[in-house]
Amino acid sequence: MNKIISDFYRVFIHPVDPGLFMTKYAAKCIVACVIALVLAHFAGIASKDIAWSVYGSVVVVLFRAGSTLKKRKIVAATLCLSLAFLVPISTYIANYSIISVVYLFILSFVVFFAPAIGGAAATTGVAVLIVNLIAYNSPDLFSVGLYRSGCILFGATISYLVIFYLWPMHPEKVLSKAGGVALSDIGDYFRAVAGAGGSKKDQEELSVIHERSVESLRRYRRFMETMNIDPVKELGKYEGPSALYALLIRMLEAVVGLSNSTHFAKHSTIFSGLRLKFSQLALQSSIIFDLLAVNVSTGKGQVDLSELNNGISALERELLDLGAYKKDEGLRDEFLEAWGALYGLRNLCLEFDEMSRVNVGGGPK
Amino acid sequence: MTKGILHRFRKEFRLDSAPFRHAVRAAIAITVAVVASNFLDLRHAVWLPISVIVIMRPSVGGTLRLGWRRLWGTVLGALLGILILFFVNSNHVLIGLIVLSFFLMILIRVYSYTAFSCFLTASVILLLGVVFVDGWQFGLERILDTVLGIGIGVAASFGVWPNMARKNLRTKMSVLIHAQAVHFEMLTKSYLEGGVSESELVATRIEAAQELDTCAEAFREACAEPGLRAWQRDNLTRLIRVFTRMHSLLMTMSTIIRRGYGGPLSPIADGMKNVLQMTQQHYDWLEEYSLNSDNCMIHPDFEVGVNDFMRAVGDARIRGDFEDVPIERRNNISAFIWNIRSLGGEINRAGRRLCELRYGRNE
Numbered sequence: 001m002n003k004i005i006s007d008f009y010r011v012f013i014h015p016v017d018p019g020l021f022m023t024k025y026a027a028k029c030i031v032a033c034v035i036a037l038v039l040a041h042f043a044g045i046a047s048k049d050i051a052w053s054v055y056g057s058v059v060v061v062l063f064r065a066g067s068t069l070k071k072r073k074i075v076a077a078t079l080c081l082s083l084a085f086l087v088p089i090s091t092y093i094a095n096y097s098i099i100s101v102v103y104l105f106i107l108s109f110v111v112f113f114a115p116a117i118g119g120a121a122a123t124t125g126v127a128v129l130i131v132n133l134i135a136y137n138s139p140d141l142f143s144v145g146l147y148r149s150g151c152i153l154f155g156a157t158i159s160y161l162v163i164f165y166l167w168p169m170h171p172e173k174v175l176s177k178a179g180g181v182a183l184s185d186i187g188d189y190f191r192a193v194a195g196a197g198g199s200k201k202d203q204e205e206l207s208v209i210h211e212r213s214v215e216s217l218r219r220y221r222r223f224m225e226t227m228n229i230d231p232v233k234e235l236g237k238y239e240g241p242s243a244l245y246a247l248l249i250r251m252l253e254a255v256v257g258l259s260n261s262t263h264f265a266k267h268s269t270i271f272s273g274l275r276l277k278f279s280q281l282a283l284q285s286s287i288i289f290d291l292l293a294v295n296v297s298t299g300k301g302q303v304d305l306s307e308l309n310n311g312i313s314a315l316e317r318e319l320l321d322l323g324a325y326k327k328d329e330g331l332r333d334e335f336l337e338a339w340g341a342l343y344g345l346r347n348l349c350l351e352f353d354e355m356s357r358v359n360v361g362g363g364p365k
Numbered sequence: 366m367t368k369g370i371l372h373r374f375r376k377e378f379r380l381d382s383a384p385f386r387h388a389v390r391a392a393i394a395i396t397v398a399v400v401a402s403n404f405l406d407l408r409h410a411v412w413l414p415i416s417v418i419v420i421m422r423p424s425v426g427g428t429l430r431l432g433w434r435r436l437w438g439t440v441l442g443a444l445l446g447i448l449i450l451f452f453v454n455s456n457h458v459l460i461g462l463i464v465l466s467f468f469l470m471i472l473i474r475v476y477s478y479t480a481f482s483c484f485l486t487a488s489v490i491l492l493l494g495v496v497f498v499d500g501w502q503f504g505l506e507r508i509l510d511t512v513l514g515i516g517i518g519v520a521a522s523f524g525v526w527p528n529m530a531r532k533n534l535r536t537k538m539s540v541l542i543h544a545q546a547v548h549f550e551m552l553t554k555s556y557l558e559g560g561v562s563e564s565e566l567v568a569t570r571i572e573a574a575q576e577l578d579t580c581a582e583a584f585r586e587a588c589a590e591p592g593l594r595a596w597q598r599d600n601l602t603r604l605i606r607v608f609t610r611m612h613s614l615l616m617t618m619s620t621i622i623r624r625g626y627g628g629p630l631s632p633i634a635d636g637m638k639n640v641l642q643m644t645q646q647h648y649d650w651l652e653e654y655s656l657n658s659d660n661c662m663i664h665p666d667f668e669v670g671v672n673d674f675m676r677a678v679g680d681a682r683i684r685g686d687f688e689d690v691p692i693e694r695r696n697n698i699s700a701f702i703w704n705i706r707s708l709g710g711e712i713n714r715a716g717r718r719l720c721e722l723r724y725g726r727n728e
Contacts, residue, residue, distance in 0.1 A: 019411075022474075022475065023472055024469070024470050025471065026468045026469075026471035026472040027468070028469060029467075029468075029471050030464060030468050030471075033467075034464075055597060061471070062471065062474075089393075101396055101399070101400065104395065104396055104399055105392050105393075105395075105396045106392075108388075108391060108392035108395040108396065108418075109389060109391075109392040112387060112388035112391040112392065112421070113377070113378075113384060113385065113388035115384070116373065116377045116382075116384035116385075117370050117373040117374050117377065118370065118387075128419060128421065129395075129418055130411075130415055130418060133399070133411050133414050133415065133418075134411050136399070137410045137411050204494045207609075214574075246563065246567075249567060250620060250623070252616070253616045253617060253619050253620040254620055256613045256616045256617055257616070257617035257620055257621075257700075259613070260613060260617055260704075260707065261703070262615065316692070336699060336702070336703050337703070338623070338702050339699050339703075340694065340699065340703045340704075342696075343696045343697070343699065343700040344617075346696065347573075347620055347621075347624065350624070
């Protein structure tokens with residue numbers, strides 16, 4: 001049963017939402033909106049106005065912007081206040097056809113121009129415009145507009161409280177999970193690099209998996225920023241989440257380096273035996289990625305690199321024994337390519353070693 | 366902060382500024398959509414302008430790409446909603462499906478706009494299906510309103526100061542090449558002189574990665590625009606692949622430099638410096654060539670320079686200059702040379718692709 005669930009996760013969920021971060025957020029949004037709806041009902045808001053409360057709760061969860069938690073709170077609050085201010089005006093002004101068209105033109109212009117002078121304005125602007133259009137399409141008295149504003153604020157406040165205070169995230173858990181996900185994505189990329197045959201289809205697949213691992217790394221970085229941890233500051237200190245970020249970058253670099261030279265000397269028969277052994281060794285080392293991912297997420301999982309190190313040393317000796325470098329110009333290039341590939345694998349092994357000695361919570365174990 | 370905002374406002378609030386033109390274009394399209402929806406007396410007058418709001422992008426290609434995704438998502442979502450309304454009669458089940466659809470909409474939002482649009486439409490149609498008896502008709506209306514909205518948005522993109530993404534490609538490319546060159550310069554400094562922190566290296570690389578993403582997006586938008594021939598679209602795709610490979614080579618070089626074991630060996634240090642300088646010049650050439658391919662400085666002969674260096678390294682090896690050097694350091698130097706050589710090759714290839722893009726492959 002576990003295998004079925006894990007296969008289902010790997011095939012269907014992981015490509016869309018690795019680590020289930022968005023799934024949890026979506027669940028949080030549903031809960032926030034449902035609570036807002038139920039409370040609006042119990043607060044005695046008339047059924048024709050409940051929709052405005054729903055608009056308020058939905059825009060807060062749907063239109064998010066800002067790189068840190070603090071900025072997100074500010075953006076959400078600005079969005080609520082802008083709506084509360086503009087909805088009565090839109091409701092009232094819609095009674096006058098010519099003026100309302102001019103008003104709408106100006107409002108649209110401001111919303112689309114604002115991103116040029118302020119960062120998060122693009123996302124919030126669209127939300128403001130959409131809700132105002134709804135108000136615009138049901139013209140009424142100014143006082144009715146004010147009441148709508150109240151309903152929007154009611155729904156938005158409940159969503160805001162649920163998202164930011166009642167169901168907050170736990171930084172350490174999120175970071176270690178995101179680190180583990182990033183590492184397992186880089187591991188998938190490595191497996192694809194080790195197993196790729198060099199065809200166009202393989203290359204396309206590699207590019208997709210590479211994109212995914214880069215996105216995973218960026219996600220980890222975004223989470224660090226959200227938690228007010230500067231990912232780049234103190235990068236070389238090897239402590240805490242910054243250490244993991246640095247090592248994830250190195251790991252990705254190492255795999256990219258390997259992918260640049262993994263198909264070394266592909267037109268030469270002299271190197272065919274070496275190529276086969278190299279790919280076997282690469283596939284064998286992919287198991288280490290899984291162990292490291294478990295290590296990062298849970299703090300468990302021992303990594304033994306001696307077999308991999310010995311394998312690489314044996315290949316290095318074999319390559320030197322071929323003496324290709326001294327033969328002619330063409331073989332010299334192929335020798336360099338092969339040397340580069342072995343160097344890439346050696347580098348990866350060194351990164352494995354460093355990664356196994358660091359955990360998210362603090363310094364070396 | 367206020368000073369900065371005021372400065373940006375003064376800079377952009379002009380008739381020839383791209384954000385100003387985009388804002389005017391979008392405002393015209395939205396106003397026309399609102400007037401049209403009133404004139405046509407649509408049951409859900411808000412759907413038409415909302416379609417315009419969400420698809421408007423600064424470039425024609427961007428609007429076309431997003432419009433297409435919105436259209437597909439809406440058609441699929443409306444059909445899904447109509448099908449469910451035909452087969453499911455229980456309101457409890459429908460409410461459950463609305464919640465599920467809303468959940469999927471938020472979940473999938475970052476991953477695919479088409480899927481987001483599909484689940485959004487499905488949940489709206491189901492919601493209307495719970496409230497009204499003829500809810501399924503709203504599905505068809507939603508499709509028609511969306512088609513009309515996308516039509517207005519696309520017409521405004523073409524009609525009001527049309528901003529073709531392909532017109533800005535040269536600038537985008539030169540910015541990307543410059544960002545890569547700055548990163549390469551930092552790597553060179555770190556290898557030859559040391560004293561460059563890892564955070565500085567990562568910061569310049571993040572900058573280069575962001576420019577690569579921006580450039581790739583601009584290329585995709587340009588590919589979506591009419592007026593380009595198939596071979597030109599192919600060339601754009603190939604060119605962005607070359608830029609991506611250049612970026613990945615720079616990534617690999619970071620690792621090699623980090624494990625530099627003391628930089629270049631003294632017998633080949635001058636040659637190494639020379640090759641790094643040539644690569645830098647090669648980058649400068651590419652940057653200028655991307656902006657102005659007709660009147661550019663002479664193409665530096667990178668291949669000859671690298672081959673001379675490789676011969677010098679070979680001679681040093683035969684002389685036995687490297688015999689006492691530990692194998693890790695020798696490996697490191699070999700890997701570094703190999704990467705520089707590959708990077709030079711990719712810069713050459715980028716130049717060729719740029720030329721093909723301008724004059725065709727047979728030139």
